[in-house]
Amino acid sequence: MADITAAMVKDLREKTGAGMMDCKKALGETAGDMEAAVDWLRAKGLAAAAKKAGRTAAEGLVGVAVSGTKGAAVEVNSETDFVAKNEIFQAFVTTVTGLALTSGADADALGAMPFPGGDGSVTDKLTANIATIGENQSLRRTAMLEVSQGVVAAYVHNAIAPGMGRIGVLVGLESAAAADVLEPLAKQIAMHVAAASPLALDEAGLDPALIERERAIAREKAATSGKPAEIIEKMIEGGVRKFAQEATLVNQIFVIDGKSKVADVVAAAAKAAGTPIALKGFVRIQLGEGIEKQQSDFAAEVAAAAGR
Template identity: 60%
Template structure:
């Protein structure tokens, strides 16, 4: 067996764009023959996948999986919404969520290296799907929630099939009380989270820099007022801000709660539940949020410009 050096791996990686470990494996399997290693990567779809890796993948699916006291949500991206409707891609996203749930993983790199049902790793499964379907794909992020006792509520918006859609929400309610009462409450809060998009569970979960900027804006808007008056204005303004971005302070979207804050809704439910209830955590993933997408091409305008000699 040939001795595979770092220089050989580096050279193959530059030729194909495949990952270092994949290049090392290819060279080992090919007894150090660089050209054979290239063919090995192509057969595995890894070289082809690498060529597509620079293309923006901002579409895809959010996948949610829940079992007992645990829930996970993952975002698997593709380049187009068309692929998100592909059954093979849907199966990929769903299975990745199940793997994350089974292994209790929310670290993306660890999840990519985890065994995928049928052989190989999650990263291998994604690479194979890229080679088969022909678009860049990416496991972008993952999160999990857990309760010692209680329920995990979940909701998927714009669902294309069970647990797959454009927005995925998990809500963790910790309680020793009646689960038959807790479950619909958790689902209701999950629906609220999907619609209201809170930034944090409570004010302690907000980025301190964001809070300081909010304070500065309030102070600037009221500059010139006496210090004791300004302090009260800023304090009042922050309370209003928290009602907008903190889940427990947001007024419920559900008419039956008549604008009560989510924290109060949970507190009011304790009598029916038969025990204290803690809204422990939530996760809300919206597909493609934060990804900078290239401007859409206006093909009709391009054709018109070409016809008139302007392009």
């Protein structure tokens, strides 16, 4: 039997885009013959993924899952929204979201986890799905939220199936209060997060670079006011303060009642429950956020498919 080296596996993977374990198996089946291994992968439908790997995948699904006081959210992308309705794709999203509860907020670690059913790793299964479904797909990101006691609630906006849709939110409330008190509140706050898209829990969580950017914008606006320097400084700090309040969850106006700050809603619930309730954090993942979508000419694509 030929000696299959790591370099050979790497070379075959680069040539075909197939999973590492599939490449190793292909080389073993073909006694280390690179071209024969490529053909072996093609015959199995695994090398087809390579041709699709360069396509932009900005559609897909966001999955959320909760177990006890821990929640996970995962974004899996595809090229078109049609794939989001595919049962194979949905089953994959459900499975990897469940696995994310133990892998943590590390997409690479999640990709390396064994996929249930003996299909190699999560990444290997995704590669096989690309060949089966016929579109590029990617495991883009994952996030976790956990509290020591209390609840983590999940909410999906524009749900296409249970636990998955275009926006996935997790909200954690830490408290000794009863679950029937915490769960409705956490769910409402999660709905608020989906709608209001806060950048951080509070001012301390905002990126300092973002604050400086807002300060520069406020300074530029104030400079044209013709006011004295001391007034301009107050205008600048006022602008920054307004931005921080609008961008942080605890300071936002609760979309459910349209008048109370989120922090005040939590405080009122704690008073009614007779025990402290702390809003510990949130996760919000919106499908395709930050991905630059390629513009395509649909008529040209149809013509090309027809061989014109």
